[in-house]
Amino acid sequence: MSSPALRLTPQRRAVLDVVAESDDHPTAGQVLDRVRERVEGVGAATVYRTLALLVESGQVAELRVGERQALRYDQNIHSHAHLVCTACGQVQDAYVQLDAGALAELTEKTSFTVAGYDVQLHGRCAPCAAQDNAKESAQ
Amino acid sequence: MSSPALRLTPQRRAVLDVVAESDDHPTAGQVLDRVRERVEGVGAATVYRTLALLVESGQVAELRVGERQALRYDQNIHSHAHLVCTACGQVQDAYVQLDAGALAELTEKTSFTVAGYDVQLHGRCAPCAAQDNAKESAQ
DNA sequence: TATCAGTTGAGAATTCATATCAAGTGAAGG
DNA sequence: CCTTCACTTGATATGAATTCTCAACTGATA
DSSP: OOOOOOOOOOHHOOOOOOHHHHHHHHHHHHHHHHHHHTTTTTTHHHHHHHHHHHTTSSSSEEOOOOOOOEEEEEEOOOEEEEEEEEOOOEEEOOOOOOOOHHHHHHHHHHEEEEEEEEEEEEEEHHHHHHHHHHHOOOH | OOOOOOOOOHHHHHHHHHHHOSSSSBBBHHHHHHHTTTTTTTTTTHHHHHHHHHTTTTSSEEESSSSSSOOEEEEEOOEEEEEEEEETOEEEEEOOOOOOOHHHHHHHHHEEEEEEEEEEEEEHHHHHHHHHHHHHHHO
């Protein structure tokens, strides 16, 4: 019952690389596209399976964000915040620390073991906000 | 072009009531089940439509959380945090404020207009944490 | 070289959510 | 009281994302 011999196949290597090199929080579909640019004929199932493995082993973070459903993947596994533009759907990283004291207090009060957190700030990115203003004054 | 006369039908009333009385962040499917306990034969489309209306009018918050996909709905529309158990998927409320100063600084640095935020803390709820420990010592 | 657990890709199957559309409903005016 | 018409509804079709199934493939090991 030692380690179950996980193989680092070309497909897995490609998924790993694509995620590591992406800082735009790609969806599984986008990862699939990018993987296929490197290795021909990779199946969707393989990419989904590999992403699940990476998430399970803590090498990649899974993000649920934006107006629509698709999950997104983040190579930054440290707790951090995401700025989500509700107009264009773009997601960018941000750093907002939660107060450690408040977290400790929370843990004590709720007996919930906090492993990490994700702060999602939603609003408008600069370009979309500008566009909004333009539209508003045009009316 | 005055108010488009939104009718408060029995179906809508039921959805409204169900959400207002639920503090477990039900998914749309769960809302549908609960609504059907009150009003027979309600269609799924009606519940989805009504939930969308409620979200749009700001009476209900939409949550994207948990291991699986389905959206969840929250009758608590004030900015608050959610403790998400990564083992059982349970979601409970928590109160963790973001530092206003940090937010202001962020807005300035990124020119991102923040409309609101959602803090998701993930980890294990007390029962699941206990189960983990039990399993671990059993090995 | 035979074996076998681990992997893969195609396609089917699921799940969640939204779109379509004909039929139902009720308020307002005649 | 009856007609009209905008608003609703529910069945069903549709669509997107994800997972499942399974036969074929691969490579380390005996």
